[in-house]
Amino acid sequence: MKAGPRFLFFAGKGGVGKTTCAAAAAVALAERGARVLVVSTDPAHSLGDALGAKLGAAPRRLTVRRGALYAAELAADPALRRWLRARRPAFRAVAERGTYLDDEDIDRLLDLSLPGVDELVGLVELRRLAEGGTYDEVVVDTAPTGHTLRLLRMPEVLRRLAGVLDDMHAKHRYLFESLGRGYRPDFADEAIAAVDEEGRGLHELLRDPGRCAFRWVLLPEPLSVAETADGVGALAEMGAAVEELVVNRVTLPPDGSCVPCAARVRAERAALADLRGALPGRPVRLLPEAEAPVGVVGLRALGRRLLGRLSAAPAARVPASAGRAVHGGSAAPAARAPASAGRAVRVRRNAQPRAARARRAEAAPLASQLASRGLRLLVFGGKGGVGKTTCAVAAALALADMRPRRRVLLLSADPAHSLGDALDMAVGDQVVRVTDGSSRLWARELDADRAFRVRRDHYRTAVDDLFGSLLRGARVDAVYDRAVLHDLIDLAPPGLDELFALLTLGEALFAGAGRAPFDLVVLDTAPTGHTLRLLELPATALEWVHALLAILLKYREAVALGDLAADLLQTARGLKRLQALLRDPGGARFVVVTRAATLPRRETERLLVALGRLRMAVPAVVVDALTAGTCRRCRRAAAAEARELAALRGLRSRKRARWAMLLAPASFPPPRGVDALRRWSRTWEGASA
Amino acid sequence: MLLVDRLLYGGLKWVLEQVVAAVDAELDDEQAVKEELLALQMRAELGQVVEEERAALEAALVARLREVRARRAARAGGGPADGANGADGHPEGPAGGAVGAGAGWRVAGVEVTADAGAAATADAGAAADLPEARGRPRPRRTRAARRAGRAAR
Numbered sequence: 001m002k003a004g005p006r007f008l009f010f011a012g013k014g015g016v017g018k019t020t021c022a023a024a025a026a027v028a029l030a031e032r033g034a035r036v037l038v039v040s041t042d043p044a045h046s047l048g049d050a051l052g053a054k055l056g057a058a059p060r061r062l063t064v065r066r067g068a069l070y071a072a073e074l075a076a077d078p079a080l081r082r083w084l085r086a087r088r089p090a091f092r093a094v095a096e097r098g099t100y101l102d103d104e105d106i107d108r109l110l111d112l113s114l115p116g117v118d119e120l121v122g123l124v125e126l127r128r129l130a131e132g133g134t135y136d137e138v139v140v141d142t143a144p145t146g147h148t149l150r151l152l153r154m155p156e157v158l159r160r161l162a163g164v165l166d167d168m169h170a171k172h173r174y175l176f177e178s179l180g181r182g183y184r185p186d187f188a189d190e191a192i193a194a195v196d197e198e199g200r201g202l203h204e205l206l207r208d209p210g211r212c213a214f215r216w217v218l219l220p221e222p223l224s225v226a227e228t229a230d231g232v233g234a235l236a237e238m239g240a241a242v243e244e245l246v247v248n249r250v251t252l253p254p255d256g257s258c259v260p261c262a263a264r265v266r267a268e269r270a271a272l273a274d275l276r277g278a279l280p281g282r283p284v285r286l287l288p289e290a291e292a293p294v295g296v297v298g299l300r301a302l303g304r305r306l307l308g309r310l311s312a313a314p315a316a317r318v319p320a321s322a323g324r325a326v327h328g329g330s331a332a333p334a335a336r337a338p339a340s341a342g343r344a345v346r347v348r349r350n351a352q353p354r355a356a357r358a359r360r361a362e363a364a365p366l367a368s369q370l371a372s373r374g375l376r377l378l379v380f381g382g383k384g385g386v387g388k389t390t391c392a393v394a395a396a397l398a399l400a401d402m403r404p405r406r407r408v409l410l411l412s413a414d415p416a417h418s419l420g421d422a423l424d425m426a427v428g429d430q431v432v433r434v435t436d437g438s439s440r441l442w443a444r445e446l447d448a449d450r451a452f453r454v455r456r457d458h459y460r461t462a463v464d465d466l467f468g469s470l471l472r473g474a475r476v477d478a479v480y481d482r483a484v485l486h487d488l489i490d491l492a493p494p495g496l497d498e499l500f501a502l503l504t505l506g507e508a509l510f511a512g513a514g515r516a517p518f519d520l521v522v523l524d525t526a527p528t529g530h531t532l533r534l535l536e537l538p539a540t541a542l543e544w545v546h547a548l549l550a551i552l553l554k555y556r557e558a559v560a561l562g563d564l565a566a567d568l569l570q571t572a573r574g575l576k577r578l579q580a581l582l583r584d585p586g587g588a589r590f591v592v593v594t595r596a597a598t599l600p601r602r603e604t605e606r607l608l609v610a611l612g613r614l615r616m617a618v619p620a621v622v623v624d625a626l627t628a629g630t631c632r633r634c635r636r637a638a639a640a641e642a643r644e645l646a647a648l649r650g651l652r653s654r655k656r657a658r659w660a661m662l663l664a665p666a667s668f669p670p671p672r673g674v675d676a677l678r679r680w681s682r683t684w685e686g687a688s689a
Numbered sequence: 690m691l692l693v694d695r696l697l698y699g700g701l702k703w704v705l706e707q708v709v710a711a712v713d714a715e716l717d718d719e720q721a722v723k724e725e726l727l728a729l730q731m732r733a734e735l736g737q738v739v740e741e742e743r744a745a746l747e748a749a750l751v752a753r754l755r756e757v758r759a760r761r762a763a764r765a766g767g768g769p770a771d772g773a774n775g776a777d778g779h780p781e782g783p784a785g786g787a788v789g790a791g792a793g794w795r796v797a798g799v800e801v802t803a804d805a806g807a808a809a810t811a812d813a814g815a816a817a818d819l820p821e822a823r824g825r826p827r828p829r830r831t832r833a834a835r836r837a838g839r840a841a842r
Contacts, residue, residue: 549731561727569727572734 004211005037005135007126010246011235012217013227013416014144014384014527015600017248020292020299021217021306022141023050023071027296028303030067034136037070039129041122041151042143043529044383045073049602052295059129064296072129076118079125084110090191091165097188098168098484100555108547113540115533116495118143119150120157123202144384144527145231146415146497152206152238158199160491165192167484207239214242218275219385220250220268221670223418229278231416244283244310247272251289258631264668271669283310291640292599356404356438362682363401369660370395370619371402374586376509377521379535379616382593383603384527387624389418390670391593394681396522397434397674400441409508409518410434410443413501413534414526417445424673435674442518448500459564497526498534502541506574509581528607535614538579545572585617592621592659594648596641605651618659621648622684625666662686711764719761722754 008029010022019040026038037059040047048055051071053062057078059070084091088110095106114120130138142148169188176183206212216232218224232242251268254261275284285306293299370378378399380392389412396410409431412419420427420443423434429447433440501523508518525531545568552565581587590611594604604621611618623645627637648661663685671680729750733743 546735549735553728553731553735556724556728561724561731565727565731569731569734 005130005138006210007130007138007140007205007212009140009142009148009212009214010217011142011148011214011231012145012246013219013224013231014386015595016217016219016224016385017287017292018217019046019050019141019599020302021215021246021248022139023047024293024299024303025215025306026069026071026137026139026303027064027299028307029137029139030064030069031300031303032307033067035068035070035134036137036139037072037130037133037135038139038141039071039126040073040141041118041126042141042147042527043076043118043533044527044603044606045529046383046599046603047071047073047141049599050292050294050299052298059133062296069296070133070135074118074122074125074129076121076125077113079121079128080114080117083121083124087191087195090188093188094165094169094172094192097172100558101551105551105554108550112543112547114495115499115537115540116150116497118529118533119147119154119495122151123154123206124158124198127202127205143529144414144416145227146526147530149231149234150415150497152235152240155199155201155203155206157491158202159196160487162192162196162199164484164487164491165195167487171484209241209243212240214240215244215246216242217246217248220247220271220275222267222271222274222672223389223421223670224385225271225275225278226421227416227418228275232279232282242282244285245275245279246306247275247284247286249289250286254629254631254633256631258629258634260627260629260666260668261631261634264666267669285310292597294598356401359401359439359678360404362678363398366395366662366681366684367398367402369662370589370591371399372586372589372617372619374584375520375589376581377505377523377588379523379525379531379588379590380593381525381528381531381590382607383595383600386593386595386600387622387664387670388527388593389414389422389524390677390680391591391622391624391664392522392524393419393422394671394677395591396441397439397678398681399520399522400435400439401678404439406440406519407517408441408520408522410441410522410524411501411504411508412443412445412524413497413504414524414530415448415497416526419443419445419524422670422672422677444504446497446501446504448497451500451504452496459567495533495537498530498537499541501525501534502537502578503571503574506571506578510574510577528603532607532610532614535582535616538575538582542572542575542579545575583615585615588616589619590616592618594621594623595625596623596644596648598644601644601647604648608651608655608657618657620660620662621652622662622664623648624664626663628665660686719754719757722750722757726750726754 008025010018010025012018019042022038022040026036030036038047038051039059040055045055048071051062053060053071055071055073057072057075059072062069062071091110092103092106095101095109096103101109126138126140142151169192173183214235216228216235218228228245232245235242250272251261251264253265272284287302287305290302293302378395380388380395382388393410396408400406400408410419412427417427423443425434426432427443427445429445429450431442431444434443435441505521505523508521509516511517525534549565549568549572552559552561552568592604592607592611594600608618608621626641627634629635629638645661645663651657652659652661664680665683665685667680671677726747729738729743729746732738733740738746
């Protein structure tokens, strides 16, 4: 028997085919004779879709020719409850001994649900599942990049948590000894040591190439390549090894002449050249474009391809035709002139400059589909990689063009940002103006870590005072208190990205007393699972704020309320207004972006159900990247897409839903920059219906 | 003589210290009232007080805050009256300025004005208890402050 199973992580941007690859690799590994567990850690699970089986939190055995295959979809909330339940008495004891908090306070805090729960318990639960059976291999289908990186940082968070608890307890130990009684470690010390050990074990596991390997999946597209370079770099910084890059859906050259196919092949070659330039020397495996296989039988061939030997020179693996001469990085100009781009614009007698007036008229059909009276927040969401960002930027431009007086903020809350790439300009955590004078659009890519640090530093004294007064016996030995304090303040909460996205939204939409900085926020979100977490977050965050307010009130004899209390109060009010806005069908709307393929369509169905439960209004579903070519392959692809579109329409009539279906054509290379995005959004079909 | 000097000096010092202490106490008073206001708003947020109770308590606290500030304004205006040559009853004069400095009713980061405005939409009756906090950014000059202004003229 080996020391433990080997972990194989499939990571990458959303929608690149991680799940299909992970499922296929698991099938192939099992059929080589191994006992394999495949687990999804993305809160928007689609592993069951890929394997063609209904999965739950407990591993389910699937039928394979040889070996054994088990599959599970991780459930974070129950996992956290389970983890906490086992440690609760110890945490309670430590908090009770080390702080002013009484049982009531401690219970209240321990019972709160946590933002970022998926990342917090993901690895812990993964290991629990892995140890629950005698597996040789554990294949992990991860959440999209940004959240996977957070997941992988959790061992450090666990160790820091252990550090805080230990510092709290150190004072208890010190007091005990100073009273002349020898201190004997008890269950609380054991629990602290266990948490630290758990963090250390996971930390080592992730960095041991013998026990843990990463494969980065991507598409031959500029956005995907840019994110891969960042993501692989971040993993390398953490000491985790990416054993190979898997480029999925590589287009083979068309049989005859097909303008879109030829443009696509050229664009992909340029992207692959960029990839090799950015990550030289990494093994690259290319998988040709194919409809995503479903079920164990369908996945078999792909699995063998994924596990097959790579020759030493990565370039040799490029399909003969796709990879031959790679032209320079400059992409070919957009090959197809959209049919409606040249449409005559009705001229109105108006004082506006002609260009702005034309833009306004052209933006109107799309913008009026999405807008409503009193619209303040338009959320773009969907499965990863379906083109959320590009669609969100195009829509934000249309909305800003339609009503030039409207101040629009395009905000990205996906920790793996790509607004700047789509706009082809530098976008960062500072708000930057995107358009010229005639329409008013700004953009910002939220940096949650920075936002957290700014807030923490701003309230450092207040937080110091607060925690100082919560910690018992400050006069006994200030050293212990200070250590606990600083650990606590530095312990960034999980779910940071969602939390600060929410606070930033509140600040952008509701100013304290005067006029709000923006009339409308177009929000580009992280893929489905985390977007739903974001929409559910106001309630969770409000519970936390209320718990802290209650504690502050309770101990106001010991500590002045001050700025922190005032800020928490303001935050509570902002959260309530945001909650009210999210429930207002005219004020906040959700545009679902998807692709005409089976897995995205199934996820879209689930997303629409979840949005219905959250009472979010959905004005439109954008189906992105529709094939428009003329060759045999394009026609076949278009036929498959037509079936998926019919399924979506069927869903709409079954549910008696009213959303408009907007059809966005594929564009190779993808539109980048304000002008290209404007042109592209005018080619969407269904906007005028 | 030395003894008398010392006594005189000591006495003067004592008096000045008393003045400083009184001013400090009033500033502390103001801080305390602000804290009370903040605590009240926190309790309202947590649903620990009903709306009418909150409005009544808030009105009382705002009145107290006004009183504290008026006392301080009177002292600021009535003290070095000879030196205050520009104090002609204009609100921006030293006496008015002392009140005006805190005139936004800023309570440690929370605008009572903003709160009263929000309350006005929810409950116009409750907010009516705070005419100044809502409508007028600068509180009316108190009788003491007016007296101080006249003294300066």
